[in-house]
Amino acid sequence: MPLQIDLPPGFAGMPVGGDDKLNRGHAWTVAGNLAAGAGTSVEEFGSYLMALVPAMQANGIRVFGKFAVGPRQPDVATLTLGVVQWPETAPANPDAVVAAMAEQYRSSHPRAVVHPVRLPIGPAVVAISGGEFHLPAGDVRAQIKAEYQIPLPDGRSVVVLSVATASEDAWPAVAEATARVAWSLRSQENA
Numbered sequence: 564m565p566l567q568i569d570l571p572p573g574f575a576g577m578p579v580g581g582d583d584k585l586n587r588g589h590a591w592t593v594a595g596n597l598a599a600g601a602g603t604s605v606e607e608f609g610s611y612l613m614a615l616v617p618a619m620q621a622n623g624i625r626v627f628g629k630f631a632v633g634p635r636q637p638d639v640a641t642l643t644l645g646v647v648q649w650p651e652t653a654p655a656n657p658d659a660v661v662a663a664m665a666e667q668y669r670s671s672h673p674r675a676v677v678h679p680v681r682l683p684i685g686p687a688v689v690a691i692s693g694g695e696f697h698l699p700a701g702d703v704r705a706q707i708k709a710e711y712q713i714p715l716p717d718g719r720s721v722v723v724l725s726v727a728t729a730s731e732d733a734w735p736a737v738a739e740a741t742a743r744v745a746w747s748l749r750s751q752e753n754a
Contacts, residue, residue, distance in 0.1 A: 709737050
């Protein structure tokens with residue numbers, strides 16, 4: 564099911580698809596825009612992005628990037644949008660599916676605030692969570708995340724939209740930006 568979304572202002576990132584030529588073109592465009600700020604060459608930055616593409620494809624990621632968010636500058640949020648397939652045909656009642664998804668999310672993330680919501684494209688689960696992300700060298704980073712899980716009307720797939728930041732002050736802005744993207748989700752056939 565072809566989808567469209569409205570990305571946040573200032574979003575810098577790339578779509579990921581099945582066509583490696585297009586993926587390479589997107590990676591080099593992003594690299595051309597960001598390499599100097601990252602202190603690297605366009606070729607090196609582009610090769611880093613292309614190295615990530617197979618893992619993103621394997622995980623159903625369709626869009627990945629960053630944008631500024633929050634009351635302080637430069638708080639940065641990372642947006643990831645993926646589409647995953649149901650392991651089997653989803654039940655016909657989308658509200659029951661969303662209720663089950665919300666319960667599953669609550670059991671996996673007991674501290675998260677989780678609610679079913681109704682978006683223009685259909686029912687969805689929204690969750691806000693915070694916590695720590697532990698890296699191998701003993702580095703601990705705070706992470707605030709807003710996530711939407713949106714079963715698509717095709718009955719075969721789910722959009723997972725996740726926006727995360729390390730800034731505790733930015734969580735209201737992250738929740739608002741994520742909601743705007745989720746509410747903008749639409750099928751290209753109906754756009």
